Amino acid sequence: xxxxxxxxxxxxxxxxxxxxxxxxxxxxxxxxxxxxxxxxxxxxxxxxxxxxxxxxxxxxxxxxxxxxxxxxxxxxxxxxxxxxxxxxxxxxxxxxxxxxxxxxxxxxxxxxxxxxxxxxxxxxxxxxxxxxxxxxxxxxxxxxxxxxxxxxxxxxxxxxxxxxx
Numbered sequence: 001x002x003x004x005x006x007x008x009x010x011x012x013x014x015x016x017x018x019x020x021x022x023x024x025x026x027x028x029x030x031x032x033x034x035x036x037x038x039x040x041x042x043x044x045x046x047x048x049x050x051x052x053x054x055x056x057x058x059x060x061x062x063x064x065x066x067x068x069x070x071x072x073x074x075x076x077x078x079x080x081x082x083x084x085x086x087x088x089x090x091x092x093x094x095x096x097x098x099x100x101x102x103x104x105x106x107x108x109x110x111x112x113x114x115x116x117x118x119x120x121x122x123x124x125x126x127x128x129x130x131x132x133x134x135x136x137x138x139x140x141x142x143x144x145x146x147x148x149x150x151x152x153x154x155x156x157x158x159x160x161x162x163x164x165x
Contacts, residue, residue: 001046001055010039013056021063030067038063103153107146110134114142115150 001009014035021031038059042049049055093101104112113132117123118139125143129136 001049006043006046009055013059014039017056017060017063020060021067024064025067030070034063034066035059037066099154103150106153107149111142111146111149114139115146118143
């Protein structure tokens with residue numbers, strides 16, 4: 001089968017095959033996906049498709065097998081989720097975490113990244129420099145400035161009231 005013959009074959013059969021698979025599967029988007037994938041596989045096997053003598057049947061069979069394979073994958077995933085059970089309840093972020101994230105958003109992006117890599121990811125200054133492409137001096141500067149900015153942004157208003165400020 002030549003490229004032109006394949007293109008003509010596709011133009012004449014794609015809609016019909018999609019309709020047939022839609023009836024078989026009951027899901028138009030799934031039918032479109034598997035038919036397209038079957039045509040892609042057919043394109044890679046033009047000789048086999050031509051030798052089959054019934055290229056439309058070959059595409060339809062491949063599309064059906066793809067759909068069945070997808071069902072199996074979904075079924076296994078659903079079974080795994082059922083075996084595992086529901087995820088444990090996790091408490092939402094507390095006010096401290098919300099305040100920290102809000103304060104970090106106020107920092108310039110490079111400073112925020114450097115502070116996060118150092119204090120959250122526990123990277124050394126050398127590791128941060130290697131990962132970000134910054135010099136170690138620049139990393140140190142970002143950390144100093146980031147800490148200073150955070151100390152102002154994260155001041156506890158209750159502590160200020162207790163000191164009488």
